[in-house]
Amino acid sequence: GQQVMQIPQYQHVQEGEDFTTYCNSSTTLSNIQWYKQRPGGHPVFLIQLVKSGEVKKQKRLTFQFGEAKKNSSLHITATQTTDVGTYFCAGPRGGGATNKLIFGTGTLLAVQP
Amino acid sequence: GAVVSQHPSRVICKSGTSVKIECRSLDFQATTMFWYRQFPKQSLMLMATSNEGSKATYEQGVEKDKFLINHASLTLSTLTVTSAHPEDSSFYICSAEAFFGVNIQYFGAGTRLSVL
Numbered sequence: 751g752q753q754v755m756q757i758p759q760y761q762h763v764q765e766g767e768d769f770t771t772y773c774n775s776s777t778t779l780s781n782i783q784w785y786k787q788r789p790g791g792h793p794v795f796l797i798q799l800v801k802s803g804e805v806k807k808q809k810r811l812t813f814q815f816g817e818a819k820k821n822s823s824l825h826i827t828a829t830q831t832t833d834v835g836t837y838f839c840a841g842p843r844g845g846g847a848t849n850k851l852i853f854g855t856g857t858l859l860a861v862q863p
Numbered sequence: 864g865a866v867v868s869q870h871p872s873r874v875i876c877k878s879g880t881s882v883k884i885e886c887r888s889l890d891f892q893a894t895t896m897f898w899y900r901q902f903p904k905q906s907l908m909l910m911a912t913s914n915e916g917s918k919a920t921y922e923q924g925v926e927k928d929k930f931l932i933n934h935a936s937l938t939l940s941t942l943t944v945t946s947a948h949p950e951d952s953s954f955y956i957c958s959a960e961a962f963f964g965v966n967i968q969y970f971g972a973g974t975r976l977s978v979l
Contacts, residue, residue, distance in 0.1 A: 783967075792956055792970040793907065838906065849895060849966055853907045 752777050754841060754854040762860040769829050771857035773822040773839035780846055782815055782822045785853075788835040796824075829861045865891050865961045869971025876947055877979055884942045884974045886957030892937035893959035897968060898930070901954045910955075913940040947978045 753776045763769055773782065781800045785793040797806055799815035799822065806813045812825040822839055839854040866889040876882055886896055894915050899907040911921045911932055919932035929951075931943040940959075944951055954975050958968040 792972050793958075793968075795967045795969070798965045798967075843909070849960055850897070850909060850912060851968065852909070856906050858904070 752844065752852055754839060754852050756837075756839060756854040756857050758857055759855065760858045760860070762862065763829050765831060765861050765863050766828050769826040769833070769859055771824050771837050771839075771859075773824075773854050775820045775841055775845070777845040778819050779841035780819070781842065782819075783840045783851070784813060784822075784824055785838045785840060786835050787838065787856075791835070793838060826859075829859070831861050831863050833859060834861050835859060865959070865963075865967075865969040867957065867959045867969045867971040869957050869974055871974060872972055873975045873977075875977045875979065878948050879946055882944045882947055882976060884944075884955055884957070884976075886940045886942070886959065886971050888938045888959040888961075888969070891959070891961050893940075893961060894937065895960040896934060896940040897958045897960070898932065898940075898942050899956045899958065901956060901973075903954075907956065944976065947976070949978045952976055952978045 756773050783798045784796040787793045797813050802819050803817045804815045810827045814823045836856045836858045838856045840851040842848045843850040843852045868887045870885045896913040898910045900910050901907050909922050910925045911919045913919045913932045913934040915934045915937050921927045934940040954973050956973040958970045
């Protein structure tokens with residue numbers, strides 16, 4: 751069945767270091783969304799990417815959608831302790847036009863001050 | 864931003880009892896709400912899609928008689944875990960779909976269910 755994998759599962763960085771999580775789908779996706787879940791919290795929508803090769807920035811966060819629309823990445827520049835949490839990518843189930851999401855396996859980011 | 868309230872945040876119950884979880888969109892109307900289950904340190908697994916005014920659609924492997932969903936209004940969906948057993952212990956999270964240029968899911972704070 752459809753799978754959305756993320757690597758790494760866990761990353762521990764020193765504050766100020768950069769961080770990247772990679773998201774790989776077994777199927778082509780019409781769009782990809784990113785969510786952040788703080789420890790003990792709930793997922794919060796960050797962004798949606800739709801176009802092949804699209805790159806979007808939100809302050810220190812850079813999101814990229816692969817040319818083949820099967821992978822994506824989230825890069826955080828100069829991490830801060832407020833960046834701690836699990837980052838999930840999510841895509842439409844079946845890859846196409848549906849509002850049902852399949853979430854990636856997630857990457858837990860720990861930031862040491 | 865859009866706010867989704869989920870209640871209760873935590874419930875402990877005895878095996879065999881039923882538990883109802885409420886999910887409310889506070890400042891927007893949601894035709895569609897979703898129910899997820901999340902195990903510790905794992906991802907979110909979609910259980911079912913709740914549609915206002917119609918029957919919920921369940922994902923493969925999710926027992927509809929076990930997890931009853933009612934979406935009675937555009938701001939409220941409920942999930943009832945019937946005859947709960949210890950294996951039903953988990954973190955249940957709802958989301959409500961809103962359109963702000965793109966379709967976004969706004970999540971409730973989740974309900975941690977512990978069945979003794």
